[in-house]
Amino acid sequence: MVNDAVPTDAVPKDTGPTGAGPAAEDVPALELVGLTKAFNGTTAADGVSLSVPRGSLLGLVGPNGAGKTTSISMAVGLLRPDAGTARVLGVDMWSDPVAAKRLLGVLPDGLSLPERLTGGELLTYWGGLRGLGRDLVRERAEELLRVLELDEADRKGVLVAEYSTGMRKKIGLATALLHAPRVLVLDEPYEAVDPVSARVLTAILRRFTDGGGTVVVSSHVMALVEQLADRVAIIARGRMLADGTLDGVRGSDATLEDTFVRLVGARGIGEEELSWLSS
Ligand SMILES: Nc1ncnc2c1ncn2[C@@H]1O[C@H](COP(=O)(O)OP(=O)(O)OP(=O)(O)O)[C@@H](O)[C@H]1O
Secondary structure, eight states, X not given: OOOOOSOOTTOOOOOOTTTTOOXXXXXXXXXXXXXXXXXXXXXXXXXXXXXXXXXXXXXXEOXXXXXXXXXXXXXXXXXXXXXXXXXXXXXXXXXXXXXHHHTEEEEOTTOOOOTTSBHHHHHHHHHHHTTOOHHHHHHHHHHHHHHTTOHHHHHTTOBGGGOOHHHXXXXXXXXXXXXXXXXXXXESTTTTOXXXXXXXXXHHHHHHHHTTOEEEEEOSOHHHHHHHOSEEEEEETTEEEEEEEHHHXXXXXXXXXXXXXXXXXXXXXXXXXXXXXXX
């Protein structure tokens, strides 16, 4: 798995959602252009291209090892591509990473966070890195902790190091939202999150897109993507197999899972395989 953790190179000073200047209306929120990456001679992403219109919520799905995290990591500036690039509202991630990251909120795979801080302290620290004013950070941090139900742990002084997996996801999401980005890229945001918190997360994402924001979510849960997303992209073996509106990709009479299995290829278990399990 790609695990390049926290955005590093010159965390941008934020000037708010409109800080990077207005982009032309027809510019996609996020564009992946021929993103390619090989690890030790093995291609993990092979010319991955995708265009995500503004205001949409795209579900990125693919089997284990398909190249989702690799592609996302290149798109958000965490992993340098061998070839290709990504643009956030028309701003090139690899030639102008500071401006591109200003527009972007990211929940990366395997996010590493400062562990010896409470959630509130972490958000204060993060807001400072983003160049946000103290009062604004305090207000937003309190609200995020409350909405994401991390406020009680915060009052008790629970450190991030002591957080459960789901709590870590939620505080990671809070760091992604804190500077009010225009595009959110979330790698498996629902993983390990309880059903009540999942509803809160869905409500946050809907509010975000209703306000004109754009979301890319990777997930293995087809039913969730069908319920949440208006667009879907299917990737396998490092290649984009399909992308478009949900109905366009799956057709009106098939489930996303059917389409996924048809495109990716089903694999059953042979008669003899694992027969020792039933002996
Ligand atoms: N840092 C790395 N070093 C070597 N190989 C890597 C690295 N990161 C990813 N890979 C390989 O690249 C391929 C794609 O991995 P990636 O993590 O992008 O897949 P994924 O679609 O996110 O998988 P999953 O659904 O299991 O999280 C896999 O074969 C993986 O082993």
